[in-house]
Amino acid sequence: xxxxxxxxxxLEEHKYLKRFKKSxxxxxxxxxxxxxxxxxxxxxxxxxxxxxxxxxxxxxxITDPIEFSGNYNIWSPAGAGIALLASLLRKEKSSDYxxxxxxxxxxGYYNPKRRKAYYTETLLEHESLLKEAMHDTQKWGCHSxxxxxxxLTYHTETAYRGFEDTDTxxxxxxxxxxxxxxxxxxxxxx
Numbered sequence: 001x002x003x004x005x006x007x008x009x010x011l012e013e014h015k016y017l018k019r020f021k022k023s024x025x026x027x028x029x030x031x032x033x034x035x036x037x038x039x040x041x042x043x044x045x046x047x048x049x050x051x052x053x054x055x056x057x058x059x060x061x062i063t064d065p066i067e068f069s070g071n072y073n074i075w076s077p078a079g080a081g082i083a084l085l086a087s088l089l090r091k092e093k094s095s096d097y098x099x100x101x102x103x104x105x106x107x108g109y110y111n112p113k114r115r116k117a118y119y120t121e122t123l124l125e126h127e128s129l130l131k132e133a134m135h136d137t138q139k140w141g142c143h144s145x146x147x148x149x150x151x152l153t154y155h156t157e158t159a160y161r162g163f164e165d166t167d168t169x170x171x172x173x174x175x176x177x178x179x180x181x182x183x184x185x186x187x188x189x190x
Contacts, residue, residue: 036077059085
């Protein structure tokens, strides 16, 4: 499956994204864990720059061809992309939301045994992670902020869906932290 032409680095005007895309395009395969995570990272960058439609197209490109095979090296980054895509679709009340979010339910991306601990850890580390990211280089700061967005989005979408042991997750707090993190990411990208 070829990358959509309109997402090509050749058409990118943002200096940092152009470099990021150019490097990523050369290495991307649907069978490579790091490149799948970097694709979700790129989608977060696009969202931070108010380019949600491009982010959705990218996330569909990354996640649609992947079927769960038991390989969590592939499924974990794909699951992060599915959660982010589901978030965008839920916010726009898309009829495609159910199809996308069901991929998490059907394929065991959600692990209830570690959910509460992972949620608590994400919240406890949030402030220090943001501070460190803002003092890091552009590359590492953006990377850290995107990773935090993946975790926050995952918790938010599983809580919205009512997954096991998410009843104590504070959705308004998660949404506030997501907004705050996207604002920091936008600053770091400029």
